[in-house]
Ligand SMILES: NC(=O)C1=CN([C@@H]2O[C@H](COP(=O)(O)OP(=O)(O)OC[C@H]3O[C@@H](n4cnc5c(N)ncnc54)[C@H](O)[C@@H]3O)[C@@H](O)[C@H]2O)C=CC1
């Protein structure tokens with residue numbers, strides 16, 4: 001199968017490398033021609049995956065038309081803010097029937113759409129799926145065991161994509177609950193900022209666990225309000241990803257939170273990061289969705305208030321732990 005991966009950041013490059021097996025011809029599209037040339041000729045991507053050696057079979061290009069024409073399966077790993085534009089530029093050159101898989105974890109800023117919804121809008125008539133779960137790129141590229149979820153409504157398509165994406169110790173499970181899987185992936189980034197912030201402020205493990213557990217309740221509540229299933233969020237796409245992201249020093253979202261907790265400004269933190277921390281923008285979208293559905297979601301609201309400069313991280317702390325509204329003091333699980 002000819003596979004095209006859009007986005008040569010850490011996750012796009014990792015998934016492209018993972019898919020380089022005998023029966024796949026994988027072409028990675030990088031916006032930056034220098035990155036494409038480096039991947040293609042030197043088998044490395046130092047800006048995003050320092051020290052990693054990429055497979056000799058992996059090809060890369062900065063020519064989007066060539067990349068689009070190559071695809072029998074399109075995998076999209078650009079940040080959510082660039083997702084629609086990347087699909088629109090691809091559309092004129094893309095075969096009509098090919099499946100499209102989103103790797104991106106977030107929501108479209110103004111429309112509040114999930115990435116599979118953006119795929120269906122821009123590329124109608126094609127199967128759309130999301131790959132999500134606890135998948136920190138560097139560990140997976142290093143060959144460590146990990147589990148992931150491919151979510152799409154049609155389980156025949158899910159099973160076919162599972163066969164194409166799974167490799168060795170990278171296990172892929174299928175899931176029909178696309179809403180639950182995508183909301184879990186988007187919102188865990190916001191909760192990872194909260195956990196990182198608690199870390200930066202120097203709290204104890206009990207408190208961080210409380211933020212994560214109440215964060216899980218928030219992402220479950222929103223997913224259910226949007227039509228997802230609560231049980232989905234207890235699995236890899238919810239709790240699994242939340243735990244990996246909130247606990248790992250590799251997480252960019254947790255890093256942003258930790259630096260905010262240490263008293264640094266968001267501009268300063270983002271200014272020295274080349275990679276994306278999706279939770280920063282997702283927080284505002286989540287608050288708009290919470291208002292739309294009449295949900296409380298105090299942790300997401302607190303992160304929104306910090307990243308939009310309404311309050312300082314040190315002032316946010318009481319809000320972060322104020323996760324149970326008065327009069328509702330039982331843990332809803
Ligand atoms: N890195 C990871 O471990 C994982 C990341 N993800 C998700 O995958 C998505 C991509 O993340 P990463 O690869 O980590 O990001 P990254 O920051 O490492 O790389 C982003 C890539 O997208 C490119 N890009 C940015 N704006 C663009 C535009 N307007 N047009 C075309 N290309 C553009 C950048 O040049 C870069 O190559 C995010 O939504 C993230 O949440 C999901 C699972 C794991």
Ligand SMILES: O=C(CO)COP(=O)(O)O
Nearest residue numbers: 133134135136251252253
């Ligand atoms: O989604 C991820 C792990 O599953 C990556 O998290 P970060 O974007 O916070 O690094």
